[in-house]
Amino acid sequence: MNEPKRFTLSFRAALVVYLAIGVLFGIALTMSEALSWYRIQEMFRFQSMHMYGIIGSAVATAALGLAVLKRAGLRSLEGSEISVPPKVLGRGTRYWAGGILFGLGWGLVGACPGPLAALVGFGHTIILVPFVAALSGTWLYGRLRSSLPH
Amino acid sequence: MNLLNDPWPWYVAGPIIGLFVPALLIVGNRLFGVSSSLRHVCAATVPRGVEFFRYEWRRIGAWNITFLVGIFIGGWVAAQAFPGAGQVVVSDAARATFAGYGVTEVTGLIPAQLLSWETLATWRGALMLIGGGFLVGFGASWAGGCTSGHAIAGLADRQLPSLIATLGFFAGGLVSAWIVLPWLVGV
Incomplete structure (x- = not known):
């Protein structure tokens, strides 16, 4: 062939x-x-x-x-x-628990990760603060991952 | 309607946003999602021996970090080149709610009266900016995706985990918008 x-x-x-x-x-x-x-x-x-x-x-x-x-x-x-x-369902804990925490943050700061980056680019320098906070949240999750239910 | 001068109505914006899912698959079999890039940034900068950040971030995540940088540049391009960008006109009902929060100037994309370098020094502003951002990062990582990966790409692929995550996003958002935020602003 x-x-x-x-x-x-x-x-x-x-x-x-x-x-x-x-x-x-x-x-x-x-x-x-x-x-x-x-x-x-x-x-x-x-x-x-x-x-x-x-x-x-x-x-x-x-x-x-x-x-x-x-x-x-x-x-x-x-x-x-x-x-x-396909995503692995497992017990599903990570999806609802992580999802609710994400939603709580989304409703406060009013932006999810993509929009945070776009807002900083648009000129809203204050959004650097939640962006770095989101990075810290990600890092802490990585640190605590083995003791969290998934 | 002019795509440069006016904000895009939902029926234009939605399909355009949806097209990013097949576009990324066609380019490199990449699954549309933004929050994984936060993990890749951590892996590239401060892995500190944490197992979650020990992998070949260049091979797996360089595309995602580049995509994130692109989104940042896209916001800048829109601000420079699109005269209609950043002038949000919300419904009267929303305007009334915001007035109840003490947000009398509904201008730009975010309320400067709540989210600004000045308000960062107040406990309310710090909770919204630092607490909100932290939960977005922690929650998205735990849930394995954010609005793009779960609520758009995952739902489009009819994945049950994404439906559960999306319902969680919404439940959390409702609690913040109806309970936490009104309490924070002292209504």
Whole structure:
């Protein structure tokens, strides 16, 4: 079998692409206002459908994209086979307990990790504080991981 | 509607955000998610012998850290190049709630009256900024994902763990928005 030589992105070239995709995502977070404390509060107080519309239509679009990709059985540009590994449920403790803690923080500071980065880039230097705090939270989780239920 | 001058309505923003899931899979079979990059940053800077941070972060996480840097730059680009960015107009009901919190100036993307370098020196501001940020990082790491990885990519892939995590995000957010925050601002 003579397979045609396929194009593959090198590790470094792929990083440039990820950077560009990140820039587009940062722009999308800003222009959709999903990074705004006001929009997050409005969502949790059921005062607008804006965020529900965004998340709902994003999930629907992503699901459609996933269905197409799974059927197509393609290789990625970096060369690996495209597959989405299932998440391990286990006892499920980590999902609800970690999820609730995350939600408590999300409702206070009004931004999740992506929006935190975009807000700093937008010029809100004060958001460096919750960003570094999120890094500390991640670090402490890593430190305590073996004694936490998952 | 002009995508440069006006904020994007949900039915434009949502599908665009959803497309990042297949896009990252096509480029390198990467699963859309931001919070893992926090772990990679820890692994790259202060692993300190913690097992959770001992892995080949370059091979596994360089893409994710680069993606995070891109998001930061994207926020900057939007601020510079898009005249319509950062002028949030919320519903009247939300405006009334914010007024009850003492937020009379609903301008920009975040309320300067609650989240600023000045308020950081108050216990209320410190709790929101430091406590909120800390819980976002700790919770996302424990749950194995945040809004992007669980509520968008995981739900789109119909993963039960992601549904549980998303319900947790929402439950926690409701408690903060209806109980903790009103108590913090002294309503």
